[in-house]
Amino acid sequence: MSIEEQLESLNKARELVRDDPNNYIQIIPGIVSVAQRPETQFRQWCANFFLECFTCNDLDNETKQQLALNCLDPLGLLIQETSEPGDWATVKTAISCCSCIYPLIFSYVCANSGEATVWAKISDLKTKILDKWELDAESVASKKVRFGIQAACTKFAQQVISVQSYCSRDPRMNRSQDTNSEDVSLALVPPGHPLIEPSTIEAQGLGLLDRMLSVFTESHVYAPTITCTLNALFPLLTSRPSSVPKILRSILSFDTTAKTVVPQTPNSAYTDLEIKFIERSLKLMLTHCIRKELAPKFTAQIHRYISNISEARASQNLKKRLGESADQTAGDKRPKLEETGAPAAAAAKPDMPVNSSTTVPAGPLSFSSLFNLISSNDLLASFDAKELPKDIAINIALTSIALASQTLLDNSIDIIRKRYQNLLETSQSSTVSKGGASLDASYDDDEDDLDAMVAAQSAQVEAGADYGEEDDEDKEASLLPASSFSLALPSKLSTDQRKVELGRVVDRLISYSSMSTTILSSGAAKANKGLNRVAVTDWNKDTWIIIASRLATRGACNSGSVEAKTVIRKHIFNYVVANFRERLEIIISWLTEEWFNEFGSGLASDNDKPEADESNSVYYLWASQVFDHIMPLIEADDTKGFIRLLSDLPQLNRSLINKMRSLCVDPLRAKIGFMAIRYLIKLKPPVKEFCLDLLEDLYKSDEDSRKVGGAILKTYRPKFIEEQDAVKVE
Numbered sequence: 001m002s003i004e005e006q007l008e009s010l011n012k013a014r015e016l017v018r019d020d021p022n023n024y025i026q027i028i029p030g031i032v033s034v035a036q037r038p039e040t041q042f043r044q045w046c047a048n049f050f051l052e053c054f055t056c057n058d059l060d061n062e063t064k065q066q067l068a069l070n071c072l073d074p075l076g077l078l079i080q081e082t083s084e085p086g087d088w089a090t091v092k093t094a095i096s097c098c099s100c101i102y103p104l105i106f107s108y109v110c111a112n113s114g115e116a117t118v119w120a121k122i123s124d125l126k127t128k129i130l131d132k133w134e135l136d137a138e139s140v141a142s143k144k145v146r147f148g149i150q151a152a153c154t155k156f157a158q159q160v161i162s163v164q165s166y167c168s169r170d171p172r173m174n175r176s177q178d179t180n181s182e183d184v185s186l187a188l189v190p191p192g193h194p195l196i197e198p199s200t201i202e203a204q205g206l207g208l209l210d211r212m213l214s215v216f217t218e219s220h221v222y223a224p225t226i227t228c229t230l231n232a233l234f235p236l237l238t239s240r241p242s243s244v245p246k247i248l249r250s251i252l253s254f255d256t257t258a259k260t261v262v263p264q265t266p267n268s269a270y271t272d273l274e275i276k277f278i279e280r281s282l283k284l285m286l287t288h289c290i291r292k293e294l295a296p297k298f299t300a301q302i303h304r305y306i307s308n309i310s311e312a313r314a315s316q317n318l319k320k321r322l323g324e325s326a327d328q329t330a331g332d333k334r335p336k337l338e339e340t341g342a343p344a345a346a347a348a349k350p351d352m353p354v355n356s357s358t359t360v361p362a363g364p365l366s367f368s369s370l371f372n373l374i375s376s377n378d379l380l381a382s383f384d385a386k387e388l389p390k391d392i393a394i395n396i397a398l399t400s401i402a403l404a405s406q407t408l409l410d411n412s413i414d415i416i417r418k419r420y421q422n423l424l425e426t427s428q429s430s431t432v433s434k435g436g437a438s439l440d441a442s443y444d445d446d447e448d449d450l451d452a453m454v455a456a457q458s459a460q461v462e463a464g465a466d467y468g469e470e471d472d473e474d475k476e477a478s479l480l481p482a483s484s485f486s487l488a489l490p491s492k493l494s495t496d497q498r499k500v501e502l503g504r505v506v507d508r509l510i511s512y513s514s515m516s517t518t519i520l521s522s523g524a525a526k527a528n529k530g531l532n533r534v535a536v537t538d539w540n541k542d543t544w545i546i547i548a549s550r551l552a553t554r555g556a557c558n559s560g561s562v563e564a565k566t567v568i569r570k571h572i573f574n575y576v577v578a579n580f581r582e583r584l585e586i587i588i589s590w591l592t593e594e595w596f597n598e599f600g601s602g603l604a605s606d607n608d609k610p611e612a613d614e615s616n617s618v619y620y621l622w623a624s625q626v627f628d629h630i631m632p633l634i635e636a637d638d639t640k641g642f643i644r645l646l647s648d649l650p651q652l653n654r655s656l657i658n659k660m661r662s663l664c665v666d667p668l669r670a671k672i673g674f675m676a677i678r679y680l681i682k683l684k685p686p687v688k689e690f691c692l693d694l695l696e697d698l699y700k701s702d703e704d705s706r707k708v709g710g711a712i713l714k715t716y717r718p719k720f721i722e723e724q725d726a727v728k729v730e
Helices: 003-019 021-035 040-054 061-078 088-111 116-131 137-141 147-163 198-216 223-239 241-252 271-291 296-340 344-348 367-371 390-403 406-430 451-463 471-478 495-514 543-555 562-578 584-600 618-633 636-648 654-658 670-683 685-701 703-716 718-729
Strands: none
Touching: 003 021, 003 040, 021 040, 021 061, 040 061, 040 088, 061 088, 061 116, 088 116, 088 147, 116 147, 147 198, 147 223, 198 223, 198 241, 223 241, 223 271, 241 271, 241 296, 271 296, 296 390, 367 406, 495 543, 495 562, 543 562, 543 584, 562 584, 562 618, 584 618, 584 636, 618 654, 636 670, 654 685, 670 685, 670 703, 685 703, 685 718, 703 718
16 A cells, blocks of 8 residues: 555544544554654654644543553654654654653553553653753754754643642642542652652752743843743743742843844844744733732732833833934934035034924914924924833933033023913903813823913903902902913812712822831930820831821811711721731721720720710721621631730620630631630630620530530639539439
8 A cells, every 4th residue: 555545544543533532542552553654654644643642632631641651652753853854843743742641651650650661661751852952042043953843842841840840748639649630740659659759850850940941041042932931831830839939030030131132034134023022921921920819929020020121112112213313303404504504513502493483383282382392394293202101201301401502491491481472462362252261281291282271361361360369369360461370279079079089098098008218207216205105206017007097086087077087997997807917906006096086085094984885886886897807717827816806905895705606616716716715714804704605605505615615614604514514414
């Protein structure tokens, strides 16, 4: 049979397995002998067939594992490139197939410690593939090695790193020996395995990871290699948390502006475009890391890195545009200078701007048309300066002013002044029809309309109104020159607007908690001495809560605005419950201020304190809401923090104590509840009876709580235990 006829028979076998993937079990053993033939057509067909088999989703991992054992020998032959043209595609496909079977063979050897031959074959296969792995940018770009083969080797290395590392150090999650598990790691290796030494192959995996990350430290980079490496690293970020710090540190230290890009073809004109592709890939990967919260500790660094990339790109675009504009402007000016015979020095530093017209051009009025001093044909006239970062725009403005001569600066200012005066004079004739127009211009936008501003100024000059001032001030206003105007008094905010603005004030106070600069008052040293010391003398991360809580209790409250204090308290509450474990200090400080304002301020002695009114008490209202939120979230690690919260709160009532019932009846958290109750009984006498009453109720209603609760009640209420024992006997 000819090669074409044999390939046609093989294609019929492929159609069979596509109709029913279970046929792979019968067909693969027959294909193994075909894969050993030297013809390129058979090698390519078999490599593709093996890859289709091990990427088929309809086959379970156990079946793929048995088929992979039969394919080790033919794959060892297929990864050896021959001299035939186009055989590199066979090698690439075979290496991709090895990436699929390596986890399967590894899990098989873990479960069968006597398979030394299988382990030797897969180890030899791994060594041959990694020997082909070449990351040098110049070698790949010059086609000395095929990039397709290198991409497949990178994917294979990623699989080896994933398999030869631990998914989790928790032994309860690592003892699974299920072959259908999607994640294969060193956790599958049983202790004392005769073939696999975990420490050795883990070190090999770490070495491969370092080798993969080395592309970010090379001085020459090849865009496809960088992109391929990023695609291979992302699965490691999601499945191997231990590798996240090393990977992100390497990526965040990668500076595209300091690298030399190796073009894909000689004399390529798309080097800048390749840099853009690399930056885009970096942004996509890092943004996904933030979205999936893969590395919370690196979030700030990632945001800064992405911002630096954007600013560097914007700076390069600006330099390019300015360079093109300068070349064009120089080309336009040179003939004129030669015709007029002007000296070079005068051309370098002119005394008058290019556009010296004192009238605003026809068309819609805008700030750009008022302040424009360059030719309308200049490319910069159509440039949108809002695209520039603020710091770059400031630097450009300062540099331009510093380089301009004093004469040019004075003449430019005089031209703008005359334009503005002419604009006011020409607009006075239309102010009657435009009377009442309001000044609504935004000074941050170059394209804001000036018509309303000019009309409003002229109307104020003619009417002489200044919104409710006395008669003599009205006369003075009518005598003001045309260039003067006064702004209207701000309208009063509605109730809803006041709530929104007050909420923003509290949010700004909260944002100040991250300030690192210490601001000391002049009398801070003396103010911190004695019992009557000032509450805030310097700024730290907790100062804002003192200001916000006292604003709610002693500021907005005393002004009679119930809505205002509610807004402040809601913002504080939402902030503290978002992460109550790290914000216990803020909870205690806030509720203490509420209690002091309600029960402790202005009293001569403790005996004069009023009894707590649970129905009207603001302190108990918000303390109850805090307890309701944190009780379902308390875990064993929160024991110390929870007991401290109970200890430091100034006052507890029966309702707050009874909220600990949910802890005591939960088998996983009962220890926390009873430990807190025991602490309160011993060290907080005012709530002792409340705690004992709760224990009695638990003793009657919850059998699981009787052992621990009964031990406490025997000490403090022995008669109750005796009565309960007597009831049982009867």
